[in-house]
Amino acid sequence: MAFEKYDFTPLTQSIHQGLIENVSPLLTLIIEWTIIGVLFLLFIAVFGLLLVYVERKVCAAFQQRLGPMRVGPWGLLQTIADFVKLLMKELITPKSVDKFLYNLAPFIVIIVPFLTISVIPFAPGLQALDFDIGIFFVTAVSSVGVIGVLLAGWASNNKYSLIGGMRSGAQIVSYELSVGMSLITMVIMAGTMQISEIVELQRGGWFLFKGHIPAIIAFFVFVVAGTAETNRGPFDLAEAESELTAGFHTEYSGIKFAFFFLAEYINLFIVAAMATIVFLGGWMPFHFGNFEGFNAVMDFIPGLIWFFLKVFGIIFLIMWFKWTFPRLRIDQILTLEWKYLLPINLFNILLMATMVLLGWHW
Amino acid sequence: MKSFFAYIAEIFSAIWSLLTGMKVTAKYFFTPWKNVTQQYPENRDTLVMYERFRGEVIMPHNENNEHKCTGCGICEINCPNGSIEIISKSIVNEEGKKKRVIDQHIYHLSMCTFCNLCVKTCPSDAIVMGQNFEHAYWNRTSMTKVLNQPGSKIMEGIKE
Incomplete structure (x- = not known):
């Protein structure tokens, strides 16, 4: 197979072997955890900053502007400068907040992307945790974030924050359902919840093409619900600037604000990565029928690059939504979920189950 | 159904x-x-402002240092926030008659809101809106400008 030369398994195996031969198993475990933890920390920090820059540039292009241009060539150092500024800012704790919950909330929010990122396969053999219930783990863990948002809104003791937190709570609880349902649709088709196996099953063709009609419906539902779950526009009414100043993170400053900010962007990455894994074949290259030459060229591109290409494609789509559509009202958001997405989803699950039973998919 | x-x-x-x-x-x-964004300080030499842009009030002079201002004071009356002061003087013309002409057309840039009313109401089109927008000064007295150039006089054939 052409993949084997890009497989990361030999690398991770050799690190593990080298450690276990020299130190005790416990120390091996601790060292490996540390390596993975540091890698994820670095990845989240760097990728968060990169995404903020990309977002600003993409948004500017959609509005016929140039975006950041002053700090560094093409404004490349802008987000780093912003981050340094945030680090140096004073951490203000307002007088009437609930101190414990107020300080706890940003950490709960930032925990979610750290947990979910652990099951994402970036490339063959490059996955920290490979559960047999990977998909379930992602949906379960990603709903922890809403607790942080609600806590932030409540503990700030500020009516804007409270309204923002409550809106966000109602929204995330509703849309979690759609995200879960659209993932279940694809789990029915895959027959497994193990993420590495889901990716492996798409070697012959991505699920979006294999599952045709119900898969495409599930993909659209997932992208819409995923956009809503990350609290991004047009579903950003939890932090609607024009009405709620900044919603649930109005009272936060400095690094605590940066946590909310970073968590939002990493959640965007997670949603895009999940869409990539479940619908677009993860790190699998694009193959077209029996065109051997074309397929060989596609195989030549490493899986890591394929993964990030697809992820950035989805991220671009979600950014496109944000900078095109006007913000929805809270009743419109709930109507969209409960009257449209949920019935469509339920019907879609039925359709997918029928299709799998009758063997109509490829 | x-x-x-x-x-x-x-x-x-x-x-x-x-x-x-x-x-x-x-x-x-x-x-x-x-894209509509201008990279301003970099493209300063090539930057062309729009015709409709109102940067400041200027009084165009021709090559003989002549302007069209009669010193009638209509712009001063029409200015909503008193940014124009007309100081006129009387001279004796060649026919031996006394005549009132402009001495100093004083324009306070710091008070101007660029409403364009002075330009619109000027009966002889003596003042127009210029396109220069770099109005940062170290001293606020620099923002008081005398629009008619020293030694200038009115053009021939402008109706009083």
């Missing part, structure tokens, strides 16, 4: 209208050369 079809039709019309919106922004995104 009818409402069911209406529901389905609503979904498709919604998707269609969303795609229409996305088409508009996609056109903006993929035509970056049409």
